[in-house]
Amino acid sequence: xxxxxxxxxxxxxxxxxxxxxxxxxxxxxxxxxxxxxxxxxxxxxxxxxxxxxxxxxxxxxxxxxxxxxxxxxxxxxxxxxxxxxxxxxxxxxxxxxxxxxxxxxxxxxxxxxxxxxxxxxxxxxxxxxxxxxxxxxxxxxxxxxxxxxxxxxxxxxxxxxxxxxxxxxxxxxxxxxxxxxxxxxxxxxxxxxxxxxxxxxxxxxxxxxxxxxxxxxxxxxxxxxxxxxxxxxxxxxxxxxxxxxxxxxxxxxxxxxxxxxxxxxxxxxxxxxxxxxxxxxxxxxxxxxxxxxx
Amino acid sequence: xxxxxxxxxxxxxxxxxxxxxxxxxxxxxxxxxxxxxxxxxxxxxxxxxxxxxxxxxxxxxxxxxxxxxxxxxxxxxxxxxxxxxxxxxxxxxxxxxxxxxxxxxxxxxxxxxxxxxxxxxxxxxxxxxxxxxxxxxxxxxxxxxxxxxxxxxxxxxxxxxxxxxxxxxxxxxxxxxxxxxxxxxxxxxxxxxxxxxxxxxxxxxxxxxxxxxxxxxxxxxxxxxxxxxxxxxxxxxxxxxxxxxxxxxxxxxxxxxxxxxxxxxxxxxxxxxxxxxxxxxxxxxxxxxxxx
Numbered sequence: 001x002x003x004x005x006x007x008x009x010x011x012x013x014x015x016x017x018x019x020x021x022x023x024x025x026x027x028x029x030x031x032x033x034x035x036x037x038x039x040x041x042x043x044x045x046x047x048x049x050x051x052x053x054x055x056x057x058x059x060x061x062x063x064x065x066x067x068x069x070x071x072x073x074x075x076x077x078x079x080x081x082x083x084x085x086x087x088x089x090x091x092x093x094x095x096x097x098x099x100x101x102x103x104x105x106x107x108x109x110x111x112x113x114x115x116x117x118x119x120x121x122x123x124x125x126x127x128x129x130x131x132x133x134x135x136x137x138x139x140x141x142x143x144x145x146x147x148x149x150x151x152x153x154x155x156x157x158x159x160x161x162x163x164x165x166x167x168x169x170x171x172x173x174x175x176x177x178x179x180x181x182x183x184x185x186x187x188x189x190x191x192x193x194x195x196x197x198x199x200x201x202x203x204x205x206x207x208x209x210x211x212x213x214x215x216x217x218x219x220x221x222x223x224x225x226x227x228x229x230x231x232x233x234x235x236x237x238x239x240x241x242x243x244x245x246x247x248x249x250x251x252x253x254x255x256x257x258x259x260x261x262x263x264x265x266x267x268x269x270x271x272x273x274x275x276x277x278x279x280x281x282x283x284x285x286x287x288x289x290x291x292x293x294x
Numbered sequence: 295x296x297x298x299x300x301x302x303x304x305x306x307x308x309x310x311x312x313x314x315x316x317x318x319x320x321x322x323x324x325x326x327x328x329x330x331x332x333x334x335x336x337x338x339x340x341x342x343x344x345x346x347x348x349x350x351x352x353x354x355x356x357x358x359x360x361x362x363x364x365x366x367x368x369x370x371x372x373x374x375x376x377x378x379x380x381x382x383x384x385x386x387x388x389x390x391x392x393x394x395x396x397x398x399x400x401x402x403x404x405x406x407x408x409x410x411x412x413x414x415x416x417x418x419x420x421x422x423x424x425x426x427x428x429x430x431x432x433x434x435x436x437x438x439x440x441x442x443x444x445x446x447x448x449x450x451x452x453x454x455x456x457x458x459x460x461x462x463x464x465x466x467x468x469x470x471x472x473x474x475x476x477x478x479x480x481x482x483x484x485x486x487x488x489x490x491x492x493x494x495x496x497x498x499x500x501x502x503x504x505x506x507x508x509x510x511x512x513x514x515x516x517x518x519x520x521x522x523x524x525x526x527x528x529x530x531x532x533x534x535x536x537x538x539x540x541x542x543x544x545x546x547x548x549x550x551x552x553x554x555x556x557x558x559x560x561x562x563x564x565x566x567x568x569x570x571x572x573x574x575x576x577x578x579x580x581x582x583x584x585x586x
Contacts, residue, residue, distance in 0.1 A: 004476050005476040005477070005479050005480040005483075006409060006410060006411045006476075007409050007410050007411075007479065007483070007489045008410075008411070009410065009489060012406075012410070012489060012490075013406040013410035013412040013415070014406075014412065014414075016402045016403065016405055016406035016410075017402070017403045017406045017407065017418050019398075019399045019402060019403070020399050020400065020402070020403035020418075020422060020464065021403075021418060021421065021422075023399065023455060023458055023459055024421055024422060024425055024459055025421075026440065026444075026455075027437060027440065027455060027456040027458075027459050028425050028428070028433075028459050029421070030436075030440055031433050031436035031437040031439070031440050032428065032433055032436070034436040034439060034440070035433055035435070035436040038435075038436065088324070091320065092320065092321065092324045095316075095317035095320045095321050095324075096317075096321060098317050100317050100318065101318075102318075106321045106324075106325070108571070108574065109325045109328070109329075110321075110324055110325065110328065111570070111574065111577075111578070112567055112570050112571055113328050114514070114570060114577075115514050115518075115563070115566035115567040115569065115570040116563055116566075116567070117517070117518035117520065117536060117562070117563075117566070118518065118520065119518075119520045119536045119539065119540065120536070120539070120559055120562060120563055123335075123539055123543065123555075123559050124331045124332065124334070124335055124559070125331065126543070127334065127335055127338065127552070127556065128331055128334055130547065132347070132349060132547040132548075133346050133347060133349050133351065133547060133552060134349075135334055135350060135351065135353070137349075138349050138350040167327070167328075167331070170324075170327075170328070171328075175578060175581050175582070176581070176582065179578070179581075179582040224429075228429050229429065231520070231521050232520040232521065232536070235520075235521075235524075235540070236540060236543070253434065253435070254434065254521070257434070257435040258435070258525065263435065266435050267435060267436065270433055270434075270435060270436070274428055274433070277428055277429065278428075281426070
């Protein structure tokens with residue numbers, strides 16, 4: 001192999017990376033460092049004094065039943081969204097991948113909702129299920145005699161949040177599953193068909209294993225979405241109600257920082273979340289690496 | 295004898311028909327799940343507040359469609375008073391600022407990292423790489439403090455710059471640049487072109503497809519930002535559409551002007567949906583290539 005040709009210039013490359021580096025340092029490293037520092041201090045909300053308290057913000061959090069409740073509900077929320085959104089969109093992608101009429105129409109109709117924002121998804125479902133004006137709420141109350149008051153009932157609130165968050169995620173999963181399915185070689189499936197394998201067998205023995213990198217990738221992305229990116233849905237629909245029971249971790253960071261002005265605790269929560277994301281990323285990279293070296 | 299055969303034939307035929315219809319059935323159910331909720335808000339945006347509050351609201355398309363959208367676009371709700379046009383302008387500036395800004399900054403950075411050899415190259419690469427890991431949601435408070443220290447609350451720069459951080463675009467372009475034969479760069483040098491001329495005249499035109507893909511994804515990402523504008527925009531003239539919707543929906547159920555809020559919600563969906571529909575091919579390519 002010949003050596004790759006590279007430009008030689010003493011200053012130019014620095015000028016080229018400068019904008020990106022400035023942004024990364026001002027809006028990424030500086031805030032991240034501040035979060036870590038702040039998490040070891042107590043600060044009174046009206047500016048002014050900072051008192052070093054060591055790990056006190058952390059130990060307080062870990063001893064706080066509210067924090068663990070928030071943690072539990074975040075995990076439940078992320079797992080339910082992942083399961084619902086992935087199963088439905090895989091099923092739809094399998095159908096859309098068949099050689100049928102109107103296939104491209106179906107695909108477009110299932111892909112465009114990717115552009116719908118998380119908040120809008122929340123607002124749409126809030127409107128359908130609002131106890132006073134919602135159409136579905138009306139049916140639930142008058143036809144099924146359900147006492148529908150999601151702001152007072154945790155189960156109802158949780159179901160509503162999960163449904164709207166999963167609804168939003170369908171298109172994203174659909175795009176990836178479809179791309180994954182299209183890369184399964186048709187010849188393999190035809191050979192299996194000639195050998196007499198039934199459709200269900202063909203799916204579980206050939207398609208599903210070949211799809212596993214996509215499935216794993218989506219598993220991680222859906223968990224990340226459910227855990228970190230559903231703030232708009234919580235903020236739009238329940239604001240953590242009833243009580244604080246649907247306040248997932250990301251919502252709690254915001255509430256403790258912005259509303260309660262408990263900056264030390266909020267920073268400590270941010271740091272814990274950062275550690276979680278880093279672990280998740282490392283886990284994902286290691287898994288993919290192993291896949292590649294196979 | 296003949297009738298049983300006939301019957302069997304018919305049963306087989308029916309089974310075949312069913313198997314043929316099945317995927318269509320499933321896909322229509324899927325489309326219904328997507329479309330019905332949106333139909334409800336469309337219907338709501340065509341009625342009066344009183345009609346919606348007198349639950350159950352009518353499910354047809356009412357006669358107040360134009361009137362409601364006119365109010366939403368030019369006046370907004372009574373309790374907030376920011377018209378959709380203002381907020382749409384803000385959303386558009388934010389989305390374009392984030393998408394275009396990110397593409398420009400990333401193209402330059404990727405160009406330096408791939409085509410130049412310089413002492414701090416690895417350091418730069420890894421500092422950019424690590425930003426992939428941390429979503430904005432986990433570092434909101436400290437970033438907010440930085441923006442407020444820099445006096446960028448209620449400014450477009452404050453809305454846009456922190457969202458340009460993430461490295462996805464740098465990686466996509468780096469990947470693409472590495473697949474370009476280096477002989478092209480060498481030849482341009484021999485022909486007497488400067489590196490910047492090579493970048494402008496040869497490299498950027500070659501990168502059109504990945505740039506288009508990145509644009510779709512980043513435009514949608516930018517348009518749909520919520521938490522960040524919620525934090526740093528306190529003046530109504532800087533509200534983006536999503537913040538406006540949230541402000542319209544706060545307050546008691548009876549006071550909410552549902553028809554205007556729902557019209558605004560639909561209008562807020564429109565631009566990113568159009569971008570996806572028009573650039574569907576680039577969008578899918580961008581999704582499946584960048585995010586893996």
